Amino acid sequence: MxxxxxxxxxxxxxxxxxxxxxxxxxxxxxxxxxxxxxxxxxxxxNFDENKTLSTILASPKKEIKTxxxxxxxxxxxxxxxxxxxxxxxxxxxxATSTEYAENGVQNSFTLPDNSEVVLNSGSKIEYKKWNWENHRALELNGEAYFKVAKGQKFEVHTSLGKVTVLGTQFNVKQRENRFDVTCYEGKVKVDYGETEIIITKGMSIAFEDGKSITIPENAIQNPEWLNNEMVFYQANLKSIIGEFERRFNVTLELKSNDNSQLFTGTIPSENIDIALQILATTYHLEPTKVSKNKIILKAVNAQK
Known part of the structure; x- marks a missing residue:
């Protein structure tokens, strides 16, 4: 009171x-x-004083209430x-709605039309609820899997390209200068610069530094990262380290000059020690844990 x-x-x-x-x-x-x-x-x-006064004078008198x-x-x-x-x-x-997935975690949520989204670690999505049924579009920074409700056009915008679909399931990944899209159901249209490509179920497309990377077709039903696996195709060591840092919420410091080798393969992401061993063996590195969340990767030759 x-x-x-x-x-x-x-x-x-x-x-x-x-x-x-x-x-x-x-x-x-x-x-x-x-x-x-x-x-x-x-x-x-606007208030007309003369008109209001005339109306009051012409009205029957009533008891005045205070x-x-x-x-x-x-x-x-x-x-x-x-x-x-x-x-x-x-x-x-x-207002703009924002969904985050911090490093080391994933975030599942539902859009206003009941489309399902799973954000991978270190990713963010922004969208507006207002007029969603007529303008189903969002901004993605990172990686996300979409299971889109049937209906009108659905768009995913990133800093590198745009994906347009109608009732389908697909994965979009935008990390620095690389852009990957995989379709698991239906078909999607991918716009990257002046390039427009339509891919269907089982197909993937990737672009890096303005160049197209052709990826073999795959019969899997959903992204491997949903099943605790990190899959790379012609990926450089820098991008692999970035995925490690996001997935395990750690910092990896690389002390090696020879890192030009491209890697294609799958690394399990349930256990960081196993994942690091695979990475270290592939690139001839020696991992050393210097603190709870920091690991140094040094070239094996440098140990001698």
């Missing part, structure tokens, strides 16, 4: 300087001030709160 009294005094401009300073120091003052600001910007119809100051404050508080609630609901509908 005391809070409502202070709010009413502030709205009516009846606070002393000390009271105003104390009120502005309260944590909720920022919210109150925003509500007041937006409420003051609401437009009202409204106490306390009631007046109550109505003003109620009006401000209603306006604030409306602004909050509007913000929730029009």
């Amino acid at each position: 005391e809070e409502n009294y202070k709010l009413a005094k502030w709205l009516s401009g009846e606070m002393s300087e000390d009271e105003l300073a104390a009120f502005e120091a309260e944590p909720d003052f920022v919210i109150y001030n925003k509500i007041k600001k937006y409420a003051s910007e609401l437009e009202t119809p 409204v106490s100051l306390a009631q007046n404050w109550f109505f003003r508080i109620a009006a401000v709160l209603v306006i604030g609630l409306g602004l909050f609901i509007g913000y929730q509908n029009f």
Whole structure:
């Protein structure tokens, strides 16, 4: 009740300087001030004083009712709160929604049309709920698997390219300068620069540094990373280390100059020790754990 009294005094401009300073120091003052600001910007119809006076004089006289100051404050508080609630609901509908998957974890969620999305480690998706049925599009930074509900066109935008589908299942991966798309059901259209390619079930396409990489067809039903496997096709050591860091939430420091070899294969990602051993054997490295989340990869020759 005391809070409502202070709010009413502030709205009516009846606070002393000390009271105003104390009120502005309260944590909720920022919210109150925003509500007041937006409420003051609401437009009202033009007021015709002469017309209103004539109407009043011509109307039958009625018993005059008075409204106490306390009631007046109550109505003003109620009006401000209603306006604030409306602004909050509007913000929730029009603001951009963001989904994250931090390093070491995956994040599954559902879009407004019940399309299912699984974000891989170190990835982010942004989209707007408003008018989703007529504009089903989102921004992806990282890697995600989509199981799209049947309906209108669905678009995935990345910094490297765009994928357009209609009721299908597919995987999109955008990491630095490499862009990979795999279709598991239906068909998808991939736009990369001036190139437009349509791929169907079992097909994959990849681009790196502006060049197309042809990937053999595969009969798998969903991305391997959903089953705790990291799959690479003509991947360089830098990109492999990046996947390790995101998957296991660690930092790998490479101390080797000979890292030009491209790797194609599968590395299990349930156990970091096994995964590191495969990586170390392939690239002739020696992993050394220097802290809980930091590992140094040094060339074997450098150990001698």
